[in-house]
Amino acid sequence: MKVLVIGSGGREHALVWKIHQSPRVSKIYCAPGNAGIQRMAECVELSVTDVEGLLSFAKKEKIDLTVVGPELSLTAGIVDTFEQQGLRIFGPSQDGAILEGSKVYTKEFLKKYNIPSAKFKVFKDREKAKQYIDECGAPLVVKADGLAAGKGVIVASTVQEAKEAVDLIMRDKAFGDAGNFLIVEECLKGEEASFIAFTDGQTILPLPTSQDHKAAFDGDLGPNTGGMGAYSPAPVVTEKIADQVMQEVMLPTIQGMAKEGRPYKGMLYAGLMIDGDKVNVLEFNCRFGDPEAQPLLMRLESDVVDIFDAVIDERLDQVEMKIDPRPTVCVVMASGGYPGSYESGKLIEGLEKVSDMRDVVVFHAGTTVKDGRVVSAGGRVLGVTAIGTDLEKAINLAYKAVGHIAWTGSFFRTDIGAKALRNVHETSMRKEVENKAKHIGN
Structure with a gap:
């Protein structure tokens, strides 16, 4: 089958990488793609918001499945347009994508359906x-x-x-x-986590938990970015919390959207604030997170094309998803100045050396090819992702790979995964104390 992936970032490189592993797929196109994607897919010079151009291409090339990466395509109504023409496409409709497209709509939706979230007020x-x-x-x-x-x-x-x-x-x-319009809301305390799931509008199939790092600099300092790194699983989301999120957030959201006449199919991503056993929704996204997609898709052992098909055909209840139990970590390498102004066109050194490393994949985000060499072409440039037998090993391997890569002005956070390590350490210490107390009690 022929697959078209829409987008050009690290998330789309991870999607192409995963789709490329499917024995069902004979050809992958990506619009517009990047320097890393072009090694596995044919890149097409089309904008992610050129819905008519993408539709024309999909019809001409007889594309069997289109997978939408970015939110801009979804809120532009690409899914509706493709479906009206009888094409198979993975992602929510324009009506569904309002959950990401309008924070005002989402806050009022959360309030209406008693889904926990911060107190707020809307202003014009x-x-x-x-x-x-x-x-x-x-x-x-x-x-x-x-x-x-x-x-x-x-x-x-x-x-x-x-x-x-x-x-x-x-x-x-x-x-x-x-x-x-803008929203002013209370500032919640706790630890953020991402809860990302496939849904066909009735069944919800959650991926492992993950955690993004939004702030530009170590210690969660500096301006917010698109994400400077992520890991999976997120120890802050215990099994109990995950069940709570399914019952209090994910199911009511899917059911509520159906009641609103906006049936929802695709990825549903809840950005959460967790404080002890209290869970609040910070936001919804209507697609894979970036950079969470990179560590999550690295852990997914099932054929992702089978899952996309099951969502489109509303038979997700028949899918048994297989996950690698090993943790994964993604460290984003960015251009100096990001998320503000930055320079592009810088030659990236060390990619070949890292390509020889086991259990490491470098997902390209803002890259292009100039004179046969890979150069920077964006704010977030690379997502260096590693898998390890435990979280500490995955972190160390990711940073070892990062140490081999450089370009003029590049920077990255040095503390991706540090919170998770603290959580793992605190949990094991707590269990040790509990076991000792039981022993003394006996």
Whole structure:
């Protein structure tokens, strides 16, 4: 079969890498792709929002399955357009993708269906938002309503920072029309985690837990980015918490969307804040996370094409998903200045050396080929991903690989997975204390 993957980032490279392993697939196209993807797929110069161009290409090449990577394609209604033409495509409809396309819609949806989330208020007027901030005090979270490439959420530790965030979004239009409305919400405490699942609108098939690192610098400092690294599993999401998320978040969301006349099929990604046994939804995404897709797809042992087909045909209840028990870690290497302005076209050294390493895959994000050499072409450039017998080994292997790669101005966080290691250590210490207490009790 012929498969078309839409997108050009690390998530799409991971999807192409996984689809390439399917014995059912004879040819993969990717629009527009990147330097890493072009080794496994034929890259096509089409924008992810050129829905008519992508449709025309899919019909001309007789594509059997289209897999949508980015949210921009989904909110542009690509799934509806393809389905109307009788083409098989994986992802939610435009009506379903509103869960990511509008934070205002999502907050009101969560409230309506009693799904746990932070208290909030929606504003169209800048001055009224600032008055509300004065009434509430800090810390607060200020969010642009629409899509902002993962950067439209500002955590403000002071009232002044919150007001500046309002101006940035509504006056300066830093995120364009995404800032026509904004949300001011309470700042939740705890640890963030990603809960990502396949769903056909009735059955929910969760992938292993994962955790992203949004802030640009070590210690979760600096501005928010699209994600600087991820690992799976996330120890903060215990089995009990995972069951709770399914019952209190995922199932009510799928059922609620059906009641709203927006049946939901595809990936459902809940960004969570976990504080002890309390779980709150921070946001929904309507596709694989990036960089979470890289460690998750590395752990997936099942044929991902079979799962895509089962979602499209609404028979996900027949799928038994196989997962590698070993943990995985992805470290994102970025261009200096990201998430602000940065320079592209820098020659990337060390990729060949890392390609010889076992249990390591370098997923390309912002790369292209110039004069036969791979150069940087984006903010997030590479996602260096490793699998290990335990989390510490996976982390060490990923950073060993990162140490072989460099380009002028490149940077990365050095603490990806540190929180997970702390959680693992604290859990084992707690169990040790409990066992000792039982022994003394006996």
